[in-house]
Amino acid sequence: MDFAFDARTEELRGKLLAFMDEHVYPAEAVAHEQRARLASPWDTPAVVGELKAEARRQGLWNLFLPDGEYGAGLTNLQYAPLAEITGRSPELAPTALNCAAPDTGNMEVLAQFGDERQKKQWLEPLLAGEIxxxxxxxxxxxxxxxxxxxxxxxxxxxxxxxxxxxxxxxxxxxxxxxxxxxxxxxxxxxxxxxxxxxxxxxxxxxxxxxxxxxxxxxxxxxxxxxxxxxxxxxxxxxxxxxxxxGEEGGGFAIAQARLGPGRIHHCMRLIGMAERAVELMCRRAVSRTAFGKALAQQGVVQNWIADARVTIEQLRLLVLKTAWLMDTVGNRGAHTEIQAIKIATPRAVVDIIDKAVQVHGAGGVSQDFPLAELWASARTLKLADGPDEVHQRSLARRELKKYL
The missing domain is CATH 2.40.110.10 (Butyryl-CoA Dehydrogenase, subunit A, domain 2)
Structure with a gap:
């Protein structure tokens, strides 16, 4: 297993990191301000359209789809570090790149199982970000x-x-x-x-x-x-x-084909959410004083930061291994690892974000920082795409089979 970034991944990472700094992060506050003035809370802020246009202009578009005919043609291993970056701003970045759920899974279903008419009518406008x-x-x-x-x-x-x-x-x-x-x-x-x-x-x-x-x-x-x-x-x-x-009776199989990539994409973005939380936690820790010294000098806060870094590195390696397996032996061959990351990643990231909230005090649960929304999103992923307990049950059965 070689997880070093190849030349294309490095190029896209550089472009995407610059896009986040120059366009996405500044747009977060703008999007909230614009949303407050919209007739409906579900209308799309104008800045989102501007981000999509700029992302498409830069070639940062449909990166999630490995089918080169319809998407960027990236492998799961190539896409993983890019999805992680978008997870740092989950409300804006995935949508800006046309890489947001549930559209991603729906496009994968149509690309893999749709007929030509269905692709023409629905996949093409989804790929173009028109609907x-x-x-x-x-x-x-x-x-x-x-x-x-x-x-x-x-x-x-x-x-x-x-x-x-x-x-x-x-x-x-x-x-x-x-x-x-x-x-x-x-x-x-x-x-x-x-x-x-x-x-x-x-x-x-x-x-x-x-x-x-x-x-x-x-x-x-x-x-x-x-x-x-x-x-x-x-x-x-x-x-x-x-x-x-597809055919009558094929819905369950299609759902399983859809959920495999969806699960790893969620985990990729969750790692980005955790990185954002650690960054916010560290900035807060060095800028706030309690009981005569910076929070960063408090032993318990140092432990939280150290544990978070260790956990993120462990999760990233497991996600990359899973992506590599999906690329080399297919989703079925990576079934155990897909379940493992789906169990481990939301659970751990919820804890990391929770510690960042704690360091921020009241600010951590407020609308002035993204942590509360990040926590709610990460916690929901312990349920979405199959609750933890279902994956644990299946994984344990597969493990026990070795001894029966």
Whole structure:
């Protein structure tokens, strides 16, 4: 395993670091000011459009997509340090580069499983950053950690499918630029194989029967970075049969293909969030005095900083190993490592951000620093894309098999 950055990665890292310093960090306060004046909290601040235009001009666009036909053609190992950098400003940087969830996963699904018409109609405008999208899987009435529980029905009726169901925490659905949902539901609820009951289908947002009912908050935040999270009801929604992605019964497999890259992308960005937290913690520690000496001279604060650095280096190496495995042996071959990083990274980063909050005192939970929002985002990732306990259960079973 060689994790040294190649020439292309070094070039993109240099450009991206400069882009963050010159454009993204200065835009953070501007975005908050502009958002406060918007007619709707879900409208996009003008500065976001300016960032997207500049990123595209500099060639910092669609870096997440390894398919060279549609994206930058980077490997997971090449993309990892770039995604980490964007994690330092999760509300603006991923969106600016057209590398924000849930659009990234939806573009991967369309690129891998969509037909030519679906790619033309939906993938191309997503790749161009002209529209946004949502992924409708999670449901309030069932434990969505087990995707076989999904109750939404996708029923064939002649040349159409009719969708009925209720979803919530549907990322991206509050964004007014969201034009398309990828909906997961059951086409064969009585099928003998519980992993062949589900299918995925494209549902335009303006289809009759689609109701975006309300915004769901995350620890009190509206989470603009993902275009919000919504409760969405599908009531007799009728779409052409050609909107089905892949084949009937293929939804579970498509979801697994989508979630593998999504999980590592989250972990890459989480490391950037942790780096931002450590930077803020150190700046605060050297600038504040308590009991006659700087916080940086307090032993407990020094321990927090040292532990954070050790933890970040450990996490980064595990994420890079996972990226390397995904590139060399595929997502299936990296299954254990993907689960390992999904367990370890959010857990550790939540703790690092929490210590940074503690060093900031009341300021740490305020809107004057990004730490509270960073904490809420990191804590949510202990649930998103499968809760920790599901990954622990699966990983433990695989480990135990060696001894049975």
């Amino acid at each position: 946004r999208s949502a992924f409708a899987m999670t449901e309030p009435e069932v434990a969505s950690s087990d995707a076989t529980n999904i109750e939404t029905r996708i029923r064939r009726d002649g040349d159409s499918y009719v969708i009925d169901g209720r979803k919530w925490y549907i990322s991206g659905a509050m964004n007014p630029d969201c034009r398309i949902f990828i909906v997961m539901g059951k086409t064969d609820p009585d099928g003998t194989d519980p992993r062949r009951q589900q299918s995925m289908i494209l549902v335009p947002r303006d289809t009759p029967g689609v109701e975006v009912r309300r915004a769901m908050r995350v620890y009190g935040y509206e989470d603009h970075s993902h275009g919000g999270h919504a409760e969405v009801v599908f009531d007799g929604v009728r779409v052409p049969a050609s909107n089905l992605i």
